[in-house]
Amino acid sequence: MADPSAIDLSALTEEQQLALQQFTSVTDQNLEAAVPLLQKCQWNAQIAITRFFDGDAETVDPVVEAARAPPPPQNSRRTETLLDTISARSSRRAAGLQPAPRVVPTPESQLTQPLPFPLSLIFLPFSLTYALFQRAFGVVGYVFPFLPRLLARFWSGRTSRPSRDASRRPLAPRDTAARFIREFEEEHGVTDGTLPFFEGGYAQAFDIAKRDLKYLLVILLSPEHDDNALFARETLLAPEFIEFVKNGGNDIILWAGTVQDAEAYQVSTALNVTRFPSATLIVHTPEGLSRLKT
Missing domain, CATH: 3.40.30.10 (Glutaredoxin)
Structure with missing residues (x-):
């Protein structure tokens, strides 16, 4: 066996030393050959012994090597999805906009409310009088076309701004x-x-x-x-x-x-x-x- 001083046993943990002792006692291998194989097997003595007797002690386990490999360096750039980008841009773009309402006017059936029947009977004489005067003024306006425009100017000058x-x-x-x-x-x-x-x-x-x-x-x-x-x-x-x-x-x-x-x-x-x-x-x-x- 090689000189054990070539391997620093003090650097090994108690579990690693126990696995090394178990491996060397079964395989009668020196420390220089046992330690690398145990490292490849994640210090699992049973796996190391099996691989030793199967003759694949030099085979590299990709899973173990991947686990032992250092993690890749983290990219300092911020990662975002396309949806996040669109949402952020949309929120910034829409900052000066406001939702547009859908305006539905009053239905035509509700534009004019008919009077109840008792009130219509009460106002019937006034309605007939108004209709007669309207017809009379219509005839006068037809005979004298300038009168409606003259009265409209006079009335607009005396009244306030129309609603x-x-x-x-x-x-x-x-x-x-x-x-x-x-x-x-x-x-x-x-x-x-x-x-x-x-x-x-x-x-x-x-x-x-x-x-x-x-x-x-x-x-x-x-x-x-x-x-x-x-x-x-x-x-x-x-x-x-x-x-x-x-x-x-x-x-x-x-x-x-x-x-x-x-x-x-x-x-x-x-x-x-x-x-x-x-x-x-x-x-x-x-x-x-x-x-x-x-």
Whole structure:
């Protein structure tokens, strides 16, 4: 046997020394040959003895070598998944956006509430009198066409600013859109179809934009504001804007209304619009439809 001083037995633990003693007593091997084999076998004397008598003492066990190998250096770079990156970017990008509400106007059946039958009987004489006077004034206005305009100017000068829906009959969303388009074209002297206004309600335009992945551009006007005519003439009727919204590749749904109508007024309240005229772009985000107010 070789000189035992070549192996530092004091560096071995008690279990390792016991395994070495058991291995050498059975195999009669020297320490220089026994220690490397026991190290390969993780100091398991039974496995080392079996491998010794099987003649594969020099065979390298990949599992043992992998266990003995030092762990790979940790990469200091932060690991993140693609979903985490998209979520983080989406949250940062959507920081300036707010959820866009879906506004459903009052149903047409609820726009006018009929009076109960007893009250209708009480007010029947007044209704008949009003109808007779209305017909009489209609005949006078037909004979003297200047009188209605003169009375309208006199009355508007004595009354305060009209309310939101003063003298405007509430209509269904599609009829309200048709009335707005007709009034806009007549007021600004443009032909039918100059601007591709959506001929329906806001809720319908909202649903189509959500279903077809399109942008919804909401234009809200107020005739009581001085900038309304200037905005319509220099912005909405600008050739560049008309070409942009008419381009099908831009996927723009143009919905517009005046706050004199109930639906547009409800939309302005839901979108938190406080200044008129206003343009609000409703876009798609991972959280749903969001609005970007300008």
